[in-house]
Amino acid sequence: MNGTEWGMVAERVVALRERLTRAGGEQTRIIAVTKTFPASAIDAVVAAGIDDIGENYAQEACSKLPEIGTDPTVHFIGRLQRNKVRHLALFVDVWQSVDRPELVAEIAKRSPGSSIMVQVDISGEPSKGGCDPATTEQLVIAATDAGLQVIGLMGVALLAEAEQARDGFSLLRRQVDALGLQECSMGMSSDLEVAVSEGATMVRIGRDIFGARVG
Numbered sequence: 001m002n003g004t005e006w007g008m009v010a011e012r013v014v015a016l017r018e019r020l021t022r023a024g025g026e027q028t029r030i031i032a033v034t035k036t037f038p039a040s041a042i043d044a045v046v047a048a049g050i051d052d053i054g055e056n057y058a059q060e061a062c063s064k065l066p067e068i069g070t071d072p073t074v075h076f077i078g079r080l081q082r083n084k085v086r087h088l089a090l091f092v093d094v095w096q097s098v099d100r101p102e103l104v105a106e107i108a109k110r111s112p113g114s115s116i117m118v119q120v121d122i123s124g125e126p127s128k129g130g131c132d133p134a135t136t137e138q139l140v141i142a143a144t145d146a147g148l149q150v151i152g153l154m155g156v157a158l159l160a161e162a163e164q165a166r167d168g169f170s171l172l173r174r175q176v177d178a179l180g181l182q183e184c185s186m187g188m189s190s191d192l193e194v195a196v197s198e199g200a201t202m203v204r205i206g207r208d209i210f211g212a213r214v215g
């Protein structure tokens with residue numbers, strides 16, 4: 001892959017910003033989800049004015065991110081294994097998928113004081129990750145006590161009918177407010193309008209910027 005293959009990215013970012021604006025989300029931050037796409041795709045989206053990227057897979061991120069020629073804020077948004085934190089700590093700026101105490105402890109050890117978000121299960125689907133909503137506050141307190149900067153909450157809806165995500169998004173936003181946090185990361189290519197209308201401050205967008213993922 002070379003940089004010119006990502007020529008459509010700039011246009012898609014413009015179209016995405018228009019889509020967000022129509023949904024009432026002109027202030028919403030776009031996290032460009034770059035899983036499965038090469039370093040050149042990251043550089044292309046940063047050149048198109050995006051400051052934040054999201055990676056899902058530890059091994060892929062650790063091999064790809066040293067190759068990029070730009071300096072975006074890197075969010076880790078995938079299922080996180082404790083033994084991957086040490087390697088990822090070199091690259092990750094915001095840990096969005098913190099959903100259990102052992103991750104809090106490991107991030108506090110390997111990346112002291114870093115910014116995290118607590119991932120809350122808003123889909124009822126264990127494979128999506130996230131803590132039980134009844135334990136969100138406990139995890140936020142544990143992370144704060146461990147010296148981490150808890151900037152907000154993150155949730156992943158089921159990839160189904162966008163409207164079906166609304167109750168989960170609404171719950172996440174209520175927890176953000178109840179805990180006095182700032183950031184609410186929810187919404188992907190298929191359901192960003194619903195997420196924005198429920199108060200997302202960050203949307204995580206892959207396919208709408210880069211096209212379909214292979215594999």
Ligand SMILES: *Cc1c(COP(=O)(O)O)cnc(C)c1O
Pocket residue numbers: 033035056077078156187188189190204205206207208
């Ligand atoms: C892949 C992924 C996204 C982006 O999904 P698209 O449908 O490509 O926009 C967002 N959030 C998480 C957690 C993901 O794994």
